[in-house]
Amino acid sequence: DQQVKQNSPSLSVQEGRISILNCDYTNSMFDYFLWYKKYPAEGPTFLISISSIKDKNEDGRFTVFLNKSAKHLSLHIVPSQPGDSAVYFCAAFSGNTGKLIFGQGTTLQVKP
Amino acid sequence: GAGVSQSPSNKVTEKGKDVELRCDPISGHTALYWYRQRLGQGLEFLIYFQGNSAPDKSGLPSDRFSAERTGESVSTLTIQRTQQEDSAVYLCASSLGGQGVNGNTIYFGEGSWLTVV
Numbered sequence: 001d002q003q004v005k006q007n008s009p010s011l012s013v014q015e016g017r018i019s020i021l022n023c024d025y026t027n028s029m030f031d032y033f034l035w036y037k038k039y040p041a042e043g044p045t046f047l048i049s050i051s052s053i054k055d056k057n058e059d060g061r062f063t064v065f066l067n068k069s070a071k072h073l074s075l076h077i078v079p080s081q082p083g084d085s086a087v088y089f090c091a092a093f094s095g096n097t098g099k100l101i102f103g104q105g106t107t108l109q110v111k112p
Numbered sequence: 113g114a115g116v117s118q119s120p121s122n123k124v125t126e127k128g129k130d131v132e133l134r135c136d137p138i139s140g141h142t143a144l145y146w147y148r149q150r151l152g153q154g155l156e157f158l159i160y161f162q163g164n165s166a167p168d169k170s171g172l173p174s175d176r177f178s179a180e181r182t183g184e185s186v187s188t189l190t191i192q193r194t195q196q197e198d199s200a201v202y203l204c205a206s207s208l209g210g211q212g213v214n215g216n217t218i219y220f221g222e223g224s225w226l227t228v229v
Contacts, residue, residue, distance in 0.1 A: 006154070034218075043116075043203055043220035044155070089155060097160075097168065100145065100205075100218060104154030 003027050004092050006103035013110050019077040021106050023090030026071065030092040030101075033066060035075045038087045038105070047088075048075070080110045114138070116221035118204050124227045125194055133189045133224045137206030144187050145207075145218070146179055150200040158202075161187060194228045201225050 005024045013019045023033075031052050036044035050057040050064045050073065057064050063076045077084055090103040117136040125131050137144050146158040157171040161181045172178070176194075181187040191198055201223040 036220075041222075043205075043222050045220070046218065091155075099157060099160055099168065101157060102147070102155035 002104075004090055004101050004103040006088075006090055006106050008106050009104070010107045010109070013080045013108065015082055015110055015112050016079045019075075019080045019084065019108055019110065021075040021077075021088050021090070021108065023073050023075075023103055024071060025073075025092050027092070027094070028068075028071065029094055029096065031095040032093040033064070033073050034091045034093065034100070035062075035064060036089040036091060036102075038089060044089055077108075080108075082110050082112050084108060085110050116204055116206050116219050118202075118221035118224050120224055121222065122225045122227075124229060127196060127228055128193055130190065130192045131194055131226060133191075133202050133204075133226070135187045135189070135204030135206075135221060137185070137187070137204070138219055140184075141206035141208055141219075142184050143207045143218075144181055145205040146187070146189050147203040147205065148200045149203060149223075150197075155203065158189070191226075194226075196228045199226055199228045 003026050032049055034049040035047040037047045038044040048059050048062045048064050050066050055066050066073045087105045087107050089105045091100050093100050119134045142163045144161040147155045148158055149155050159179045160168040176192045179189045203220055203223045205218050205220045207218040
């Protein structure tokens with residue numbers, strides 16, 4: 001039972017354009033949603049999060065949107081840079097269980 | 113060190129042998145997580161420790177997998193009678209607390225890369 005899904009395994013974007021990474025979830029009890037970025041041979045690093053009571057959170061070039069009714073969130077990166085090329089994981093956190101459940105990841109490639 | 117430390121960073125073992133992976137969380141972090149990432153796949157939850165509560169073992173894939181944590185410090189993940197399908201990177205993470213944390217205090221280690229031949 002995949003509670004957090006990232007249906008696009010890969011995404012390729014031109015430098016300077018917008019990257020949009022999508023994530024869907026099934027459990028309406030999640031309290032926070034997070035995005036992590038992972039380079040090869042490194043652990044994931046936290047990027048940005050959003051509380052379930054909000055619909056948008058912005059941090060520099062990164063914006064996360066949450067649509068609770070659709071159980072969908074997305075990460076927007078604008079403008080995209082070649083250094084953004086990495087695997088991006090969506091994750092959902094439940095305060096009740098303390099669990100952080102990850103999606104399968106989306107590999108973003110930003111072409112110069 | 114300031115971050116989550118895992119050892120060994122790389123381990124090659126023969127099928128059927130037991131392996132033990134270690135995680136040193138950030139000092140003071142009460143919550144500790146183990147995840148696994150197999151090649152080409154996403155992060156798979158294995159087990160979660162929170163303070164003195166009983167660990168959540170719901171993600172352990174089989175009874176060959178076990179994990180322990182001493183108080184709020186070091187954790188070891190043990191895989192008995194390893195199989196080739198166990199080849200993966202095993203990631204440990206820690207956070208200040210499981211309840212109510214906003215998520216951005218969950219820190220990951222670099223991972224232990226396990227190859228079963």
